[in-house]
Amino acid sequence: MLAEIITIGDEILIGQIVDTNSAWIAKQLNLIGVSVKQITSISDDEQHILSALADAEKRADIILITGGLGPTKDDVTKKTLAKYFNMGFRSDAGALEMVRQIFEKYKRPLLDVNIQQADVPDGCEVIVNKNGTAPCMWFEQNDKIIVSMPGVPHEMMYLMDDEILPRIKLRFKLPAIIHKTILTVNIGESFLAKEIEEIENSLPGHIKLAYLPKLGQVRLRLSASGKEETLLKAEVEAYAQQIIAKVKKFVVVDEDIPLEKAILNIMEDNQLTLSTAESCTGGYIAHLITQHPGCSSVYFGGAVTYACELKESILGVKKDTLAAFGAVSEQTVTEMAEGAVRHFKTDYAIAVSGVAGPDGGTEEKPVGMVWIAISSKHKTIAKVFNFSNKRIQNIQRAATSALTMLLNILKEDLDNE
Amino acid sequence: MLAEIITIGDEILIGQIVDTNSAWIAKQLNLIGVSVKQITSISDDEQHILSALADAEKRADIILITGGLGPTKDDVTKKTLAKYFNMGFRSDAGALEMVRQIFEKYKRPLLDVNIQQADVPDGCEVIVNKNGTAPCMWFEQNDKIIVSMPGVPHEMMYLMDDEILPRIKLRFKLPAIIHKTILTVNIGESFLAKEIEEIENSLPGHIKLAYLPKLGQVRLRLSASGKEETLLKAEVEAYAQQIIAKVKKFVVVDEDIPLEKAILNIMEDNQLTLSTAESCTGGYIAHLITQHPGCSSVYFGGAVTYACELKESILGVKKDTLAAFGAVSEQTVTEMAEGAVRHFKTDYAIAVSGVAGPDGGTEEKPVGMVWIAISSKHKTIAKVFNFSNKRIQNIQRAATSALTMLLNILKEDLDNE
Structure with a gap:
């Protein structure tokens, strides 16, 4: 129809x-x-x-x-x-x-x-x-x-x-329609396509596979139409499980939800809590998280520390660290994340500090350079990213990268438990 | 074309x-x-x-x-x-x-x-x-x-x-097109239309007026098309000035920029600084502000205090206040705003605390109830709003209302100087 x-x-x-x-x-x-x-x-x-x-x-x-x-x-x-x-x-x-x-x-x-x-x-x-x-x-x-x-x-x-x-x-006599979405991160669309090529080629005519890429994430969507809803569901689920098995390490969740919601669900299930310390993302990560009803059981809050003074006063970043390495550095972002865990009393914290642009870059620290740290009570991991010269895009990409880093570390920690 | x-x-x-x-x-x-x-x-x-x-x-x-x-x-x-x-x-x-x-x-x-x-x-x-x-x-x-x-x-x-x-x-040989936008707040579309009815009726055929309402703001856009760009510009500007004179007190700015950017410009021109203390808006106001390049000369940062503990530890809201009046109250939001001014050392602060929904409402404090306070070194003004039962809409409306309140107070303060 x-x-x-x-x-x-x-x-x-x-x-x-x-x-x-x-x-x-x-x-x-x-x-x-x-x-x-x-x-x-x-x-x-x-x-x-x-x-x-x-x-x-x-x-x-x-x-x-x-x-x-x-x-x-x-x-x-x-x-x-x-x-x-x-x-x-x-x-x-x-x-x-x-x-x-x-x-x-x-x-x-x-x-x-x-x-x-x-x-x-x-x-x-x-x-x-x-x-x-x-x-x-x-x-x-x-x-x-x-x-x-x-x-x-x-x-x-x-x-x-x-x-x-x-x-x-x-x-009308309508067919049954089944959609199933798998959210992946850390892998590009074409690599993903190559990984699951055989499965894709084996799909029957009434089941379609679509790739929906967005800022470092790719959603895979299986869509099937037919007469028997229960059968169709089982059939789609079987193909979904084949795909998940093949690209397991890139799969975040097999539901049609955003990355941050998937993280909130994992943390809620494991009674873990989160805070944020944002400089160049300016509250965007907090906003992504707090869009979701019920986030308060996981997310305690955070700081938007645009000015260096606030990095010191709210997060406890040392004046010497800022003076020696600058705001956009491994050392500062590490202290920001550790300060958030300590001051906001959460299990995990995300910290981001970078040059969002379009101005303010230097040769050493160009526009688009962003340091991200994830801290827990046991460890802190910091990574540097180099994005583009577009401010809004840098904010969005930094947020997605930070959430992806958090997800990877969460999974590792939970696997090691 | x-x-x-x-x-x-x-x-x-x-x-x-x-x-x-x-x-x-x-x-x-x-x-x-x-x-x-x-x-x-x-x-x-x-x-x-x-x-x-x-x-x-x-x-x-x-x-x-x-x-x-x-x-x-x-x-x-x-x-x-x-x-x-x-x-x-x-x-x-x-x-x-x-x-x-x-x-x-x-x-x-x-x-x-x-x-x-x-x-x-x-x-x-x-x-x-x-x-x-x-x-x-x-x-x-x-x-x-x-x-x-x-x-x-x-x-x-x-x-x-x-x-x-x-x-x-x-x-292509395209006509010259001139657009001029006037951003208004605090007045509804139909009232605005009534106020400027005579000017609208006097517009020549090649100049059109559009009303673009969005979340408590109405943008008026004059669009003219013709051959001579310079003449057209002067003509549109003359009608724009007539409109501005007629509804002066509702006009924020006569450029096509968002409300928060208009505020940043006013504050930058007057060397004023700003911080935020957000509960239910969860970083959305900070995000709106930090989308704009150069915002750091005005905006120092802020706190996203979802958990009550953070309202105390970062903003200095008193435990007694929270216990007696709750997080969503005039007293709490006032202390949040005053705490932000004091701790973040800014001239002005915005604070928001409300029930974003869809759950968590009570008879006394229903979903959609939001307290907003604006604080400066001289005074704090708090107001309560009652929005809808839609979470995302409530977050957006609270942000717009907070920014409008800040703008009104800024204008008053600057007029009184």
């Missing part, structure tokens, strides 16, 4: 907003066994909407449209849908009632343009939108389903979850 | 990643006077790529393609482009040299698949990708330009900034 998503509205085409709706819709559709063939963003233009709809009907069985349902002149979706399906208009009682209630709630006078929001093409089924004034419209034609939803994310999400997805599941 | 963006790769269609590339590209194109007609996301499928290209050529003059250029089997863009343009392959010396250098830098052996990354359709112009192993390819056919770029955001961005945008500007 194939679907196509069409988003209507200038704000995406001028780059004012990122289209997060489509990714969300695509994810939900995949979970119920509907594959998304294409996502198309177009402007509020009648001709363009008409041709996009006709093209989508050639490719897909289900077409989900968002946007262009507001009360203002630039929103032409409804009028265009009536034209496309050759329908007249009627006022929908349920939709009108909802508009009335919303205006009453916010104590605003009901204008003609708002009453017109309840006008719909007369051959569609109206699905009442409980969170907004634009009704959702369900059309059927030539065994295809076309649904028009508002573009406001929380209105669309509610309609999808409560109405559209259940109706699609009832209406 | 019309462009179309085609993103290739299953990861968008299964909803695994949000397509941020397209919004970024669309924004850059609009800035140089190229309108985006359509954004299309398709899978790594030869037939689909071929038909999407043919369709795009009917609609647009410039087609920018991202993705599908990796060394692995699932990446078919290059092969498909050769087929589309009816070209053979050649190995590009410049691209191969870049691949060699990258592998040398990371001390990895060069595999056949990597050498093949330098193979390109023989009629394209290669634009060397300095940040990755996949070359960028520029095709011209029937007066149309088709460019294929890697999908990795930072690789694509540098190629666009350094190569593609300058070449498009040279190749």
Whole structure:
């Protein structure tokens, strides 16, 4: 079963907003066994909407449209849908009632343009939108389903979850879809591909393998579609286990979670605690960790020591060390990590100090040079990295490298226990 | 001049990643006077790529393609482009040299698949990708330009900034486009619209005003297109000054920079220094600030005090205060801010403590409740906010609110001097 998503509205085409709706819709559709063939963003233009709809009907069985349902002149979706399906208009009682209630709630006078929001093409089924004034419209034609939803994310999400997805599941006989993701670090995409070449070549046609690289990590994703969910799951799992066995030392986790979440899970399972001491990453590692609910059982906190004075006062780095070796050095980053373990009373600490750039580099310590240390109660390991001359990239790469170092050391320590 | 963006790769269609590339590209194109007609996301499928290209050529003059250029089997863009343009392959010396250098830098052996990354359709112009192993390819056919770029955001961005945008500007006669952005805070979109209604109605047809709301901030963007850049600039500036005069007290800055950068500029100009003490925002404010080069002249650093113990040991919050009022309270956040000013020796400090969620709320202190304090040597001001039940959103909103509070207080203090 194939679907196509069409988003209507200038704000995406001028780059004012990122289209997060489509990714969300695509994810939900995949979970119920509907594959998304294409996502198309177009402007509020009648001709363009008409041709996009006709093209989508050639490719897909289900077409989900968002946007262009507001009360203002630039929103032409409804009028265009009536034209496309050759329908007249009627006022929908349920939709009108909802508009009335919303205006009453916010104590605003009901204008003609708002009453017109309840006008719909007369051959569609109206699905009442409980969170907004634009009704959702369900059309059927030539065994295809076309649904028009508002573009406001929380209105669309509610309609999808409560109405559209259940109706699609009832209406079509959908295949089972299974995805399995394996997160790897310390190995490049092409090396990974070479390592698992034989397994990849042996995959049956209904199971696909994708490589998703990102800043020193590569995600491997197996996707299978078929009739029998339980069988499919077992089959995918078997191939996943073959891959994991082949590249075991690079595998972080066989779930679709970020690196820092995988680390949090390992540390939580082993009742270990963590703190951070960040200079050039400026709180980014702390931010990555604290995005995750429940992180407080592992992560106690940390310091962002941009100024040297704070490296001394919060972390206990020695003035002499800073004077002799400078802030970006093995000695300083080691004392930062050890200071964090000692002062913040955690089992492990991450410390980072480097030249993020774009300025501030010297011949000896160029932009992109970053020292990272991981300290535990037993030992401290420091490593130097040389990244690029791009500040944001250096911050992100340093964070990923620090987390990868921590993961490697954690695994080693846990294996040695 | 019309462009179309085609993103290739299953990861968008299964909803695994949000397509941020397209919004970024669309924004850059609009800035140089190229309108985006359509954004299309398709899978790594030869037939689909071929038909999407043919369709795009009917609609647009410039087609920018991202993705599908990796060394692995699932990446078919290059092969498909050769087929589309009816070209053979050649190995590009410049691209191969870049691949060699990258592998040398990371001390990895060069595999056949990597050498093949330098193979390109023989009629394209290669634009060397300095940040990755996949070359960028520029095709011209029937007066149309088709460019294929890697999908990795930072690789694509540098190629666009350094190569593609300058070449498009040279190749086409584009209109002069002037944008002027005014950042406002403390006022909602519709109230702002009402305040400047008369100015908006008086704008000539070639100058457009857009409202770009985001987390308590509204950016006003005047965009003008025409022939004479100097005249256009003066005209836009005159309207901008009218708007600024009308809503002066809400205006942060009349440049397109983020709120925290505007604050850094004000503080730098007045030789003021800043530190942070973050609990629920977990380093996000520090990260926002330290993204900006040169921030170290203002920002000394701060603490991420997730655990109560660290609120005491690093910031000097009293044990009694925490026991009596809890971590999320006016008293605690006040002591956090004052502790930061005192211990980190800065003129101002931001402190945040709240319930980010999704769990951990109580009746008295529900999820989304966040206390924020701003402290200087003279005074501390604390305020409570009630956001949503979404963790990431709460972190972002708390950060924006804290920065807005700091800005308001800074302005007041500087006005009173």
